[in-house]
Amino acid sequence: xxxxxKTDASLKQLAKxxxxxxxxxxxxxxxxxxxxxxSVIDILIVLYWKFLKHDPKNPNWAQRDRFILSxxxxxxxLYAVMAHRGYFPKEDLLGLRKLSSPLQxxxxxxxxxxxEFSTGSLGQGLSVGLGMAAAAKLDKKTWKTVVVxxxxxxxxxxxxxxxxxxxxxxxxxxxxxxxxxxxxxxxQVKDVxxxxxxxxxxxxxxxxxxxxxxxxxxxxxxxxxKAWAAKNSRPQVIVADTIKGKGVSFMEHxxxxxxxxxxxxxxxxxxLEIQNDR
Amino acid sequence: xxxxxxRESFGETLLEAAENNPDIVVLDADLSKSTxxxxxLKKFPQRHFEMGIAEQNMVGMAAGxxxxxxxxxxxxxxxxxxxxxxxxxxxxxxxQTNIKxxxxxxxxxxxxxxxxxxxxxxxxAMRALPHMTILQPADHIETQQAVxxxxxxxxxxxxxxxxxxxxxxxxxxxxxxxxxxDVLFEPSxxxxxxxxxxxxxxxxxxxxxxxxxxxxxxxxxxxxxxASTLLPFDADGVARMAADSQRIVAVEDHNIHGGLGSAxxxxxxxxxxxxxxxxxxxxxxxxxxxxxxxxxxxxxxxxSIAEACLKNIA
Numbered sequence: 001x002x003x004x005x006k007t008d009a010s011l012k013q014l015a016k017x018x019x020x021x022x023x024x025x026x027x028x029x030x031x032x033x034x035x036x037x038x039s040v041i042d043i044l045i046v047l048y049w050k051f052l053k054h055d056p057k058n059p060n061w062a063q064r065d066r067f068i069l070s071x072x073x074x075x076x077x078l079y080a081v082m083a084h085r086g087y088f089p090k091e092d093l094l095g096l097r098k099l100s101s102p103l104q105x106x107x108x109x110x111x112x113x114x115x116e117f118s119t120g121s122l123g124q125g126l127s128v129g130l131g132m133a134a135a136a137k138l139d140k141k142t143w144k145t146v147v148v149x150x151x152x153x154x155x156x157x158x159x160x161x162x163x164x165x166x167x168x169x170x171x172x173x174x175x176x177x178x179x180x181x182x183x184x185x186x187x188q189v190k191d192v193x194x195x196x197x198x199x200x201x202x203x204x205x206x207x208x209x210x211x212x213x214x215x216x217x218x219x220x221x222x223x224x225x226k227a228w229a230a231k232n233s234r235p236q237v238i239v240a241d242t243i244k245g246k247g248v249s250f251m252e253h254x255x256x257x258x259x260x261x262x263x264x265x266x267x268x269x270x271x272l273e274i275q276n277d278r
Numbered sequence: 279x280x281x282x283x284x285r286e287s288f289g290e291t292l293l294e295a296a297e298n299n300p301d302i303v304v305l306d307a308d309l310s311k312s313t314x315x316x317x318x319l320k321k322f323p324q325r326h327f328e329m330g331i332a333e334q335n336m337v338g339m340a341a342g343x344x345x346x347x348x349x350x351x352x353x354x355x356x357x358x359x360x361x362x363x364x365x366x367x368x369x370x371x372x373x374q375t376n377i378k379x380x381x382x383x384x385x386x387x388x389x390x391x392x393x394x395x396x397x398x399x400x401x402x403a404m405r406a407l408p409h410m411t412i413l414q415p416a417d418h419i420e421t422q423q424a425v426x427x428x429x430x431x432x433x434x435x436x437x438x439x440x441x442x443x444x445x446x447x448x449x450x451x452x453x454x455x456x457x458x459x460d461v462l463f464e465p466s467x468x469x470x471x472x473x474x475x476x477x478x479x480x481x482x483x484x485x486x487x488x489x490x491x492x493x494x495x496x497x498x499x500x501x502x503x504x505a506s507t508l509l510p511f512d513a514d515g516v517a518r519m520a521a522d523s524q525r526i527v528a529v530e531d532h533n534i535h536g537g538l539g540s541a542x543x544x545x546x547x548x549x550x551x552x553x554x555x556x557x558x559x560x561x562x563x564x565x566x567x568x569x570x571x572x573x574x575x576x577x578x579x580x581x582s583i584a585e586a587c588l589k590n591i592a
Binding site for chain 1: 303324325327329330332334335336337338339340341342343344345346347348350364365367368369372373374
């Protein structure tokens with residue numbers, strides 16, 4: 001049965017349990033990317049509980065909305081969401097990055113049904129989203145394509161080729177979301193290679209741009225409502241201001257936790273903080 | 279004997295196939311006049327995507343179209359496609375998307391435009407990609423059949439085509455077989471072991487035939503075979519021919535490292551066959567001149583190929 005659960009089912013509560021799972025699965029894996037997973041999780045929950053039509057029992061359902069996590073390194077967040085939506089048992093989350101696990105270090109569509117596109121090589125997801133949105137237009141289908149990008153990812157030239165192309169093909173059924181957490185491996189995005197003024201750039205590329213607090217689920221929902229309703233031939237992008245490592249004080253804004261797995265002591269500390277909902 | 283560039287044969291066959299298959303879409307990067315997709319875009323403008331000079335996005339967009347049920351055919355010069363090999367690696371090969379990469383103006387055969395426009399390393403790079411298929415037909419009838427096969431096949435395919443006109447080397451009843459090397463010429467008097475078997479692919483194929491006929495007139499027995507599928511490679515076919523050959527001469531308009539010549543060496547070495555292999559092709563970049571002049575300069579002309587069949591091997 002295709003699902004869009006319209007209940008509010010305490011999405012905040014869900015976010016809390018998924019943050020715990022993100023920490024525990026990366027701890028168990030011994031490697032992974034907590035910072036960007038914690039920054040994007042609230043956005044993914046809003047998408048998977050309020051917007052995306054999909055069917056975990058039939059992942060290839062033809063009428064589903066398409067979702068691409070272009071910043072593939074944040075897949076622990078995607079896996080937590082997919083487990084909660086019933087794509088696979090939650091126990092499997094602890095298999096992350098282990099031999100023969102469908103939960104690869106970066107998402108693999110052929111190993112994990114429900115993943116639309118295998119990502120991890122940054123810069124490719126938006127182009128693929130363009131192709132999906134263009135196919136929907138050709139076939140006069142109403143399903144949407146949503147692509148979540150990282151901010152550092154926007155340093156890849158291919159992203160801008162895609163930003164340039166989408167308005168030409170009048171893809172108002174394409175929604176990009178930038179997880180603007182400000183950090184990347186070598187430091188602050190603004191120091192490594194500044195992408196600002198991002199909103200102006202995207203506007204100049206003829207996209208409809210909204211900017212929201214990416215941890216305010218109501219604000220994210222409102223922005224997505226607007227983007228979802230677009231019928232003006234213009235592609236839609238939401239720049240979501242987020243905090244890298246959101247929810248764990250010692251990880252927040254701390255580049256050291258971009259691609260570093262917590263050891264048990266840190267993981268316990270992080271989980272205690274999340275549970276106490278500081 | 280007619281002569282047609284394989285890019286022309288591709289453009290015609292694509293148009294024909296598109297009439298019967300509404301899922302076929304075409305993407306171009308500002309070279310549709312050269313890659314011969316203009317007839318398609320005139321007939322089916324709704325199914326054509328002009329992507330501008332932005333090949334990475336073209337590859338990714340094709341992947342998205344393929345994952346939504348389309349059969350995207352994307353074209354550019356071979357050199358510009360292979361320049362995006364990491365995008366092809368992930369968006370085409372790793373994701374196993376049903377996209378058809380068509381690289382035209384292969385090798386030094388492009389001629390006057392010079393080195394920066396010459397796809398000379400494309401086969402080597404594509405050959406290392408899992409799930410990839412590489413086709414290089416030699417004439418019109420073979421291109422027609424290879425294109426039809428490509429469009430029906432599920433999975434990424436790289437089709438390598440010439441700028442220059444290619445004379446017919448197959449008869450009208452020719453049946454192309456995917457994954458098989460076909461013999462174009464057997465010497466009229468066959469000794470226990472032929473002097474050489476020339477295995478050629480793409481642009482140099484007609485010169486290989488000319489070389490064999492030249493040698494036949496001088497009393498040498500030389501066989502010519504055409505390798506139109508470079509991946510998967512017909513290693514068994516090579517081994518069979520190696521069994522009754524004094525040497526194998528592999529000829530390609532491509533760098534000798536990683537292309538046809540390398541595939542031939544692998545096939546022979548892995549079977550422990552004691553047959554020497556001469557690899558003909560480039561180990562350098564090219565330069566500007568006519569295709570014929572360049573084939574002469576870089577050792578792909580009929581006399582050069584004939585010489586390679588006879589000269590002492592150190």
